[in-house]
Amino acid sequence: AQRVTQPEKLLSVFKGAPVELKCNYSYSGSPELFWYVQYSRQRLQLLLRHISRESIKGFTADLNKGETSFHLKKPFAQEEDSAMYYCALRPYSSASKIIFGSGTRLSIRP
Amino acid sequence: EAGVTQSPTHLIKTRGQQATLRCSPISGHTSVYWYQQALGLGLQFLLWYDEGEERNRGNFPPRFSGRQFPNYSSELNVNALELEDSALYLCASSQSSPGTPNEKLFFGSGTQLSVL
Numbered sequence: 001a002q003r004v005t006q007p008e009k010l011l012s013v014f015k016g017a018p019v020e021l022k023c024n025y026s027y028s029g030s031p032e033l034f035w036y037v038q039y040s041r042q043r044l045q046l047l048l049r050h051i052s053r054e055s056i057k058g059f060t061a062d063l064n065k066g067e068t069s070f071h072l073k074k075p076f077a078q079e080e081d082s083a084m085y086y087c088a089l090r091p092y093s094s095a096s097k098i099i100f101g102s103g104t105r106l107s108i109r110p
Numbered sequence: 111e112a113g114v115t116q117s118p119t120h121l122i123k124t125r126g127q128q129a130t131l132r133c134s135p136i137s138g139h140t141s142v143y144w145y146q147q148a149l150g151l152g153l154q155f156l157l158w159y160d161e162g163e164e165r166n167r168g169n170f171p172p173r174f175s176g177r178q179f180p181n182y183s184s185e186l187n188v189n190a191l192e193l194e195d196s197a198l199y200l201c202a203s204s205q206s207s208p209g210t211p212n213e214k215l216f217f218g219s220g221t222q223l224s225v226l
Binding site: 006009036043044045046049086090097098099100101102103 | 113114143145150151152153154155158165166168200202213214215216217218219
């Protein structure tokens, strides 16, 4: 079964400290992976996707197929990074749903 | 560009009643997804429509159903409401064809359904 696991419900770090939000997935084939973010009083929106190999707002995420992980990282946290982060997966298939993890709330302390 | 719109914003029903939630996708988007966001459970996939057809559904009972209209707007119907159906229901739309690697979901603000 396809599953996305975000083991931390809450992650609190100081401003300027490194951030790593963990995401592990369960899928036997080649998935497409995403990180979505929801800032306070805003809509859920796409942050980045592994296929683009991009860095958005200083965040990067590398797909590790051996460890089936797609952790989100940022070297120096900023207060505006405080938000709810969701990892999501979709198998490469013409009729595949996008599955989300349960989310991690990131809180940046000043 | 107008975003994904959902109505109503809030909906209060009693057990056993039926609820109808509506979603208008971004103009040009043909795919509509429905998710349930219950407290502490993250986003649970409900339904996916594309070009008027139901493409996939999540592990929810048949009393959760929906449809997509010719203008690509969508309705989610929940029959025989139960207390545990209380949640935020999010709709998302997408422009890309199903399965294409660049598919990006645009979310609405949601409908908060409360079942008393």
